[in-house]
Amino acid sequence: MQAIRLHQFGPPENLVYEEVADPVPGPGEVRIAVGAAGVHLLDTALRAGKAGPPLPLPALPHVPGREVAGVVESVGEGVDRGWAGRRVVVHLGREPRIGGYAQRTIAAAASLHALPDTLSDEAAVAMIGTGRTTVAILDVARLTSRDVVLVTAAAGGIGALLVQAARNLDALVVGVAGGERKVALARELGATIAIDYTRPAWAEEVRAALGDHELTVAFDGVGGETGRAAMKLLAPGGHHVLYGGSAGGPTEITTADIYAGGLTVSSTVGPRITRRPGGLRGFEEEALAAAARGTLVPAVQTFGLADAAAAHAALEGRATTGKVVLLP
Numbered sequence: 001m002q003a004i005r006l007h008q009f010g011p012p013e014n015l016v017y018e019e020v021a022d023p024v025p026g027p028g029e030v031r032i033a034v035g036a037a038g039v040h041l042l043d044t045a046l047r048a049g050k051a052g053p054p055l056p057l058p059a060l061p062h063v064p065g066r067e068v069a070g071v072v073e074s075v076g077e078g079v080d081r082g083w084a085g086r087r088v089v090v091h092l093g094r095e096p097r098i099g100g101y102a103q104r105t106i107a108a109a110a111s112l113h114a115l116p117d118t119l120s121d122e123a124a125v126a127m128i129g130t131g132r133t134t135v136a137i138l139d140v141a142r143l144t145s146r147d148v149v150l151v152t153a154a155a156g157g158i159g160a161l162l163v164q165a166a167r168n169l170d171a172l173v174v175g176v177a178g179g180e181r182k183v184a185l186a187r188e189l190g191a192t193i194a195i196d197y198t199r200p201a202w203a204e205e206v207r208a209a210l211g212d213h214e215l216t217v218a219f220d221g222v223g224g225e226t227g228r229a230a231m232k233l234l235a236p237g238g239h240h241v242l243y244g245g246s247a248g249g250p251t252e253i254t255t256a257d258i259y260a261g262g263l264t265v266s267s268t269v270g271p272r273i274t275r276r277p278g279g280l281r282g283f284e285e286e287a288l289a290a291a292a293r294g295t296l297v298p299a300v301q302t303f304g305l306a307d308a309a310a311a312h313a314a315l316e317g318r319a320t321t322g323k324v325v326l327l328p
Helices: 041-047 121-141 157-168 180-189 202-210 224-233 255-261 279-293 305-316
Strands: 002-006 015-019 029-039 067-075 087-091 104-108 148-151 172-177 193-196 215-220 234-242 264-267 300-304 323-327
Touching (some): 002 305, 015 305, 029 087, 029 305, 041 305, 067 104, 067 121, 087 121, 121 215, 121 234, 121 279, 121 300, 148 157, 157 172, 172 202, 193 202, 215 224, 224 234, 234 255, 300 305, 305 323
Parallel strands (some): 148 172, 148 215, 172 193, 215 234, 300 323
Antiparallel strands (some): 002 015, 029 067, 029 104, 029 323, 067 087
């Protein structure tokens, strides 16, 4: 089979498209013919050799990727034979034996989700990782129709889903994104107000566009100066929800910031999420069900498997919209 392998940490060009042996499922495992594989920002950090929570650096050579949709080709010992031939989606976990950037991969049967015919491989693979994170963020935020919501990176994989979820509740949504194309997508997804946050005065533009409305919730997956500006836009008593730091790290928020604004600051990282009844699998089920109903429709940008290096470069260069997905 063909796969993407990393032999040395470094730039995107280190991702090599090459032939490798077909994997064989062991006890409790299945082999999946991959129809779509998710690309995550964490994948780019690991490829570059930047270890850190929540993932350690992999042993090399390494096939990246932890999100896969496709068809079960064969099953290992102890696995229900009924899985063979079924379309499935799965998150391969923290340290998969072989990652999803391949024509075939191995997954634990206990982690599989069967897919309905109405849900494409691309949409499913977007929802198993990015979707479950979005559902977890919404579980923390507890939005209502009375909220006025700011979504950073509103044209990204998570941001696109957060915009839709807030609009589904009839909340007023401000989507901020980088560049005209992404701003247009945020507006198409349902943002009431869409602003280009690469412009120096974007925060003032948001204030002017809100008029008499006061921002009650800020979803912050960007961090850095953008995250700080989003926090300062919150009305007294607002809720700042942290879920990432694509600008290089999470937003720095001090106790003085919290005290002065009467703010609530929440993080969606760590045990707070996994302790909920149902754990991560429960979030996966909710995300996939929402996509199957059409209440959350993931934005997806696809690349061929052989073009994984280009996908990484585009993602790092903030040139992508929605969830980045590889198609073998």
